[in-house]
Amino acid sequence: MKDTVQVPLYRxxxxxxxxxxxxxxxxxxxxxxxxxxILVEQLTEGAVAERFAHxxxxxxxxxxxxELQAMNFVLDHVLDGGVNDALNLDTHGKSLAFxxxxxxxxxxxxxxxxxxxxxxxxx
Amino acid sequence: xxxxxxxLLRVGSAAGFSGDRVDAAGPVVQALADSGxxxxxxxxxxxxRTLALAQLARRQDxxxxxxxLLDLMLRPVLGPCLEAGIRIVSNxxxxxxxxxxxxxxxxxxxxxxxxxxxxxxxxxxxxxxxxLPLLMRALGEAIPHAPLVSANAxxxxxxxxxxxxxxxxxxxxxxxADPSLTVGPALAHYGWASDDWDRIARATMAGHLLExxxxxxxxxxxxxxxxxxxxxxxVGYPIAEIDANGDCVITKPAGTGGCVDERTxxxxxxxxVHDPAxxxxxxxxxxxxxxxxxxxxxxxxWLTGVRGHPRPTHLKVNACFENGWLxxxxxxxxxxxxxxxxxxxxDILRQRLAGLGALRFDLxxxxxxxxxxxxxxxxAQPPGEARDxxxxxxxxxxxxxxxxALTREVTALYTCGPxxxxxxxxxxxxxxxxxxxxxxxxxxxxxFVMVDEGGAA
Numbered sequence: 001m002k003d004t005v006q007v008p009l010y011r012x013x014x015x016x017x018x019x020x021x022x023x024x025x026x027x028x029x030x031x032x033x034x035x036x037x038i039l040v041e042q043l044t045e046g047a048v049a050e051r052f053a054h055x056x057x058x059x060x061x062x063x064x065x066x067e068l069q070a071m072n073f074v075l076d077h078v079l080d081g082g083v084n085d086a087l088n089l090d091t092h093g094k095s096l097a098f099x100x101x102x103x104x105x106x107x108x109x110x111x112x113x114x115x116x117x118x119x120x121x122x123x
Numbered sequence: 124x125x126x127x128x129x130x131l132l133r134v135g136s137a138a139g140f141s142g143d144r145v146d147a148a149g150p151v152v153q154a155l156a157d158s159g160x161x162x163x164x165x166x167x168x169x170x171x172r173t174l175a176l177a178q179l180a181r182r183q184d185x186x187x188x189x190x191x192l193l194d195l196m197l198r199p200v201l202g203p204c205l206e207a208g209i210r211i212v213s214n215x216x217x218x219x220x221x222x223x224x225x226x227x228x229x230x231x232x233x234x235x236x237x238x239x240x241x242x243x244x245x246x247x248x249x250x251x252x253x254x255l256p257l258l259m260r261a262l263g264e265a266i267p268h269a270p271l272v273s274a275n276a277x278x279x280x281x282x283x284x285x286x287x288x289x290x291x292x293x294x295x296x297x298x299x300a301d302p303s304l305t306v307g308p309a310l311a312h313y314g315w316a317s318d319d320w321d322r323i324a325r326a327t328m329a330g331h332l333l334e335x336x337x338x339x340x341x342x343x344x345x346x347x348x349x350x351x352x353x354x355x356x357x358v359g360y361p362i363a364e365i366d367a368n369g370d371c372v373i374t375k376p377a378g379t380g381g382c383v384d385e386r387t388x389x390x391x392x393x394x395x396v397h398d399p400a401x402x403x404x405x406x407x408x409x410x411x412x413x414x415x416x417x418x419x420x421x422x423x424x425w426l427t428g429v430r431g432h433p434r435p436t437h438l439k440v441n442a443c444f445e446n447g448w449l450x451x452x453x454x455x456x457x458x459x460x461x462x463x464x465x466x467x468x469x470d471i472l473r474q475r476l477a478g479l480g481a482l483r484f485d486l487x488x489x490x491x492x493x494x495x496x497x498x499x500x501x502x503a504q505p506p507g508e509a510r511d512x513x514x515x516x517x518x519x520x521x522x523x524x525x526x527x528a529l530t531r532e533v534t535a536l537y538t539c540g541p542x543x544x545x546x547x548x549x550x551x552x553x554x555x556x557x558x559x560x561x562x563x564x565x566x567x568x569x570x571f572v573m574v575d576e577g578g579a580a
Contacts, residue, residue: 005212010349011474014346014350014390015242016343016390016391016393016394017391018393018394018395018396019395019437020171020395020397021557021559023399025392025393025395025396027125027389027393029386029389029390029393030252045397053236054494054495054499054500054503055495056495063398063399063415065393065399065411065412066192067413067414067415067428068389068414068415069415070389070390070393072393072396072397072399074397074398075254080495080496081173081496083171084446084447084554084555084556084557085450085519085554085556085558087481087483087494087496087517087518087519088492088494088495089485089487089492089515090492091492092339095493096493097491099493115350118348119346
């Protein structure tokens with residue numbers, strides 16, 4: 001078992017939310033090609049569905065774009081009706097990418113230098 | 124080859140939504156003029172419900188119904204565009220393209236310019252009684268049980284291309300697919316066959332990258348410490364250099380803020396995309412499976428590898444209908460026990476508004492945007508010690524007077540609620556609902572009409 005460190009997804013990737021009706025899509029794009037396999041392995045449809053469980057998605061679908069080291073998640077019925085009916089301040093769900101980007105991810109220690117953000121502490 | 128290759132086509136974006144900055148176009152027009160080559164300026168100003176708002180405006184005033192900022196957007200650039208031969212293509216006609224065309228003519232006269240050759244695109248508006256049977260059939264079970272406000276088909280690029288080939292300097296559309304604003308000029312410039320799916324798909328994705336304005340040049344991207352963007356306050360809007368194969372380089376005017384790099388382009392490439400192998404537009408089914416994004420230099424990113432498949436047989440139609448009232452109220456608490464006082468205020472509202480309908484509560488500063496309308500998220504947050512909290516409550520109701528009870532109860536918290544509540548704001552607004560359906564392409568013919576100088580078609 002390799003040594004791993006748990007970090008938030010935003011250390012590995014950036015992303016953006018889009019919406020159409022009651023459907024949200026969230027892109028997740030690796031900062032660095034070396035981090036891509038970790039995203040593919042850990043950022044599964046199941047993990048994302050669990051992350052958004054309180055929004056009761058009817059389906060979560062993942063599309064992989066290896067040439068871009070990017071993936072696209074499509075979540076149905078997570079917007080409480082979207083701009084038609086939702087009572088949320090953010091009826092488009094534009095903030096949702098940042099909920100996903102806070103998901104804990106396990107990263108092998110040898111990949112820590114490739115993470116975005118502050119350098120890991122020595123401890 | 125006997126003939127020399129066609130010069131590169133540049134398409135600049137001057138707006139990405141209704142309400143976008145009206146000073147964005149200036150630097151883009153300057154850059155296009157400096158390039159000296161054929162170029163087009165596009166304004167994309169129609170979100171999903173903008174057209175319904177425009178229809179409502181036109182009911183109030185028969186001369187209204189087009190983009191309210193039209194004048195402010197065009198005034199600074201109309202003269203320079205006409206002088207440099209930069210054509211303008213936009214959906215800012217909204218619910219009244221002919222009205223927008225007339226307004227542009229009078230703007231030109233007021234500015235002492237020659238009156239430009241303007242074409243309007245027709246055929247998208249399906250809100251008249253003649254189209255009702257088609258709409259009802261297509262909507263099926265999605266038929267709204269409320270008065271229809273607007274119904275528009277997403278038209279493609281062909282009529283835009285036709286208008287440009289016929290010599291239009293300005294093309295005013297209502298609902299067309301956003302990328303078609305770019306595909307139309309590319310079709311007209313390069314003369315691609317209407318079934319040249321790969322090239323049309325590439326131009327479509329160029330249009331997709333342009334259609335939200337600054338979202339590809341560093342807008343909607345900055346995240347301090349992770350994604351730093353220089354001089355975001357003066358972000359430059361994008362320009363696509365589209366080559367004869369449809370591939371494009373995304374760049375922005377020199378001297379503007381923002382940035383174009385592989386990250387900004389990837390984020391926008393996937394924005395509002397569902398299956399990347401099948402991005403549907405009226406013009407083509409674009410396939411991003413093998414798309415590549417490569418930085419060629421500072422603020423220059425190359426998009427290649429997009430493929431195309433035959434266009435859909437049906438066009439998407441968005442129908443908007445009246446959808447009751449949205450009532451909202453907010454009040455703030457600060458200092459010791461602020462969160463406890465805000466939670467008490469929520470309890471009071473729950474009791475006072477019981478039976479009115481589903482209420483949504485937010486504790487802004489504690490739990491709001493990520494939460495759900497049913498309150499599962501908020502209920503899962505244990506009471507804390509937040510010292511600056513804004514309580515928000517919201518409700519949908521079919522009846523205006525019933526909805527208004529919420530705004531009155533929030534206001535009453537001033538004297539009847541917990542201690543120290545301040546900053547009450549309330550609003551009561553009509554809501555619009557949307558329903559989408561597909562109609563056969565043949566049922567919605569698009570056409571362009573050249574507008575004569577007097578203003579009549």
